[in-house]
Amino acid sequence: MELIKMEEIKKDYFLGKTVVHALRGVDLIIDKGEFVAIWGPSGSGKTTLLNLIGTIDEASSGRLFIKGEEVKKLSDDRRTEFRNRSIGFIFQGFNLIPVLSALENVMLPLEIMGTPHFNVRETALKRLDEVGLSDFVEHLPDKLSGGQRQRVAIARALVTNPNLVIADEPTANLDSETSHKIIELMRGLNENEKTTFIFSTHDPRLLDQVERLVRLEDGRILNGGNEK
Amino acid sequence: MIKWIKIALRNILKNKRRSFVTLIAIAIGFAAVSLFQGYIHNTYEGLRKSAVRGEGLGHLTIYKQGWLEKGKIDPDKYMFSQEELKRISDLVGEDEDVILATPQINISGLVSNGRTSTIFLANGVIPRDDKTIKGAWAAFRRPVKGEGLSDKKPYGVEMGEDLASHLDLKPGGYGVIMATTLDGQMNALDIEVAGTYDTGSSATNDKYMRVPFGFAQSLYDTEKADRVVVLLNDWNKTEATRERLEDTLSGAGIACKIKTWNELSLFYLKVRGMFDMIFMFIFFIVFIIVIMSVVNTMGMAVLERTREIGTLRALGLKRRGVSLLFAVEGAMLGFLGTVFGIVLNVIVWAVIRAVGPTYIPPGYSSPVPLIVNLVPQSMFFLMLFLILLSLMAAILPARRAARQNVVDALGHV
Numbered sequence A: 001m002e003l004i005k006m007e008e009i010k011k012d013y014f015l016g017k018t019v020v021h022a023l024r025g026v027d028l029i030i031d032k033g034e035f036v037a038i039w040g041p042s043g044s045g046k047t048t049l050l051n052l053i054g055t056i057d058e059a060s061s062g063r064l065f066i067k068g069e070e071v072k073k074l075s076d077d078r079r080t081e082f083r084n085r086s087i088g089f090i091f092q093g094f095n096l097i098p099v100l101s102a103l104e105n106v107m108l109p110l111e112i113m114g115t116p117h118f119n120v121r122e123t124a125l126k127r128l129d130e131v132g133l134s135d136f137v138e139h140l141p142d143k144l145s146g147g148q149r150q151r152v153a154i155a156r157a158l159v160t161n162p163n164l165v166i167a168d169e170p171t172a173n174l175d176s177e178t179s180h181k182i183i184e185l186m187r188g189l190n191e192n193e194k195t196t197f198i199f200s201t202h203d204p205r206l207l208d209q210v211e212r213l214v215r216l217e218d219g220r221i222l223n224g225g226n227e228k
Numbered sequence B: 001m002i003k004w005i006k007i008a009l010r011n012i013l014k015n016k017r018r019s020f021v022t023l024i025a026i027a028i029g030f031a032a033v034s035l036f037q038g039y040i041h042n043t044y045e046g047l048r049k050s051a052v053r054g055e056g057l058g059h060l061t062i063y064k065q066g067w068l069e070k071g072k073i074d075p076d077k078y079m080f081s082q083e084e085l086k087r088i089s090d091l092v093g094e095d096e097d098v099i100l101a102t103p104q105i106n107i108s109g110l111v112s113n114g115r116t117s118t119i120f121l122a123n124g125v126i127p128r129d130d131k132t133i134k135g136a137w138a139a140f141r142r143p144v145k146g147e148g149l150s151d152k153k154p155y156g157v158e159m160g161e162d163l164a165s166h167l168d169l170k171p172g173g174y175g176v177i178m179a180t181t182l183d184g185q186m187n188a189l190d191i192e193v194a195g196t197y198d199t200g201s202s203a204t205n206d207k208y209m210r211v212p213f214g215f216a217q218s219l220y221d222t223e224k225a226d227r228v229v230v231l232l233n234d235w236n237k238t239e240a241t242r243e244r245l246e247d248t249l250s251g252a253g254i255a256c257k258i259k260t261w262n263e264l265s266l267f268y269l270k271v272r273g274m275f276d277m278i279f280m281f282i283f284f285i286v287f288i289i290v291i292m293s294v295v296n297t298m299g300m301a302v303l304e305r306t307r308e309i310g311t312l313r314a315l316g317l318k319r320r321g322v323s324l325l326f327a328v329e330g331a332m333l334g335f336l337g338t339v340f341g342i343v344l345n346v347i348v349w350a351v352i353r354a355v356g357p358t359y360i361p362p363g364y365s366s367p368v369p370l371i372v373n374l375v376p377q378s379m380f381f382l383m384l385f386l387i388l389l390s391l392m393a394a395i396l397p398a399r400r401a402a403r404q405n406v407v408d409a410l411g412h413v
């Protein structure tokens, strides 16, 4: 079943008088439950593509459907609600809230959603357990290692049971062993819960672990969106 | 909501130095306004008592319609006759909030010790009623030297201290007062100085006298009075009672004009006008300081936490939510600042009470203690106001942050 459908997506950035064509017409379909890596050299448009799918940015032209809804037609508030319920984010720089403990960080998306409180804590604890951080729930982010922080971020991304998790270079700030473990963790969650994962990387060593590889170069998708 | 307060509080604590400076600014601002408010509260209270009790204005004064405008030209026409006085006294006396309604007459003329003479202004009062109006006030504020007015001594008068000393008269001394009667005849009466008193102001101390009501009437050769002074059981009821009495009296066919103590006390009005002005000035400065320091602090907070804002937006926090987050933080600063302010206020208040400083206000003849009241109600409203102000000052930068593009915010370092 189609989760994401992109038609002729273009994205231009304007830097003074020069125009940067970050995406030059992307057609892409991603189904429910897929585990997709977006791979390409620096500047190829990976971040731009993920931001569009994550509904935090808007395309210059073309159409984007998520769960059959055309994103452009949603108001900012509706789109924000949609993100809260249906999309989880994992950032390269982890982006945990520094004044909140690991547990509080994971609880945050549910609290934004407004779930009654008794659920929130338990759900968040369960997610932290899944990423192997049961012993670190009260730690503040700056008392955790990079790998642990990214695990907290993964727990946070999954806590609302989203349809889709987007991760822009989730391992770029981690050593290669930790990177493998993080991808492994994401892969496991994908298999167990059928959550769709899309992550970008330019580290070719991680690509063995994915089932679908989308290769981007200079704002275009090569080989019809599946390298494998 | 609780989580936003939690986040706000932790962020305030995280930036201890910056928050501290802001909190101190709010606290000092709060204490400055509140202490001054406490000071003028005490002053107004003193002035009110001094007007109602000391000046003997009572709470309400009833004049015949036209007296205030034309009474000087044709006094006889605009004074209350004896029969009118009786009816007013009965009607007003029935009102449940009225303690006393007493006729008075103001006279002026010359007072002499046999060798020199000088002008005087005198208030003719019924000694017994006058005691009621003065109440406990007379004893501890401006005591009369000598026996004072008495129903038993119809020609005993009280004199301003400076007037008595000009005339070289002491309690027990004798003199003469002269004036024209309402018909225009010259009239003179013997007086005995029954007491001297300090009017509290050098401008009136050498002119004022207080004489028994009947005595003043005989000097003017009349049975009338130019006013009826009314004392109430509670000054807060002044306005309401005025309206009620106006209805009652006009209903009974008595055309009159009722003035309140604060309308009549020129001194009260002037001091109040000046203090209100100074208060507005201080208040305005504090207003600006609080807004500027909160806008500054929150502006920095918003800037530092741009990436955090981007993250929260990505996680599904609406623009409104971002504004709320920072508004709560601003309100929190306002709240903590005013709590410190209250502490500061109470400390200064206690120190003033312990030290008991005095000062001589302009127009006063003796030093008065500097007293500052603690007025919880005003403090509460000031607190509410400053919290609201801080909240609004925080919303300004927060709204700007909430509107910015999520990707830009996330990319911010």
Ligand SMILES: Nc1ncnc2c1ncn2[C@@H]1O[C@H](COP(=O)(O)OP(=O)(O)OP(=O)(O)O)[C@@H](O)[C@H]1O
Pocket: A013, A014, A015, A020, A021, A022, A040, A041, A042, A043, A044, A045, A046, A047, A048, A049, A202
């Ligand atoms: N905000 C922006 N303003 C102008 N140009 C931009 C902006 N963001 C990205 N670009 C340009 O768009 C192109 C695609 O950038 P993008 O960040 O999507 O690439 P990427 O594949 O994620 O690169 P990297 O691997 O370095 O993260 C690049 O040429 C980049 O310089």
Ligand SMILES: [Mg+2]
Pocket: A046, A047, A048, A168
């Ligand atoms: Mg990128």
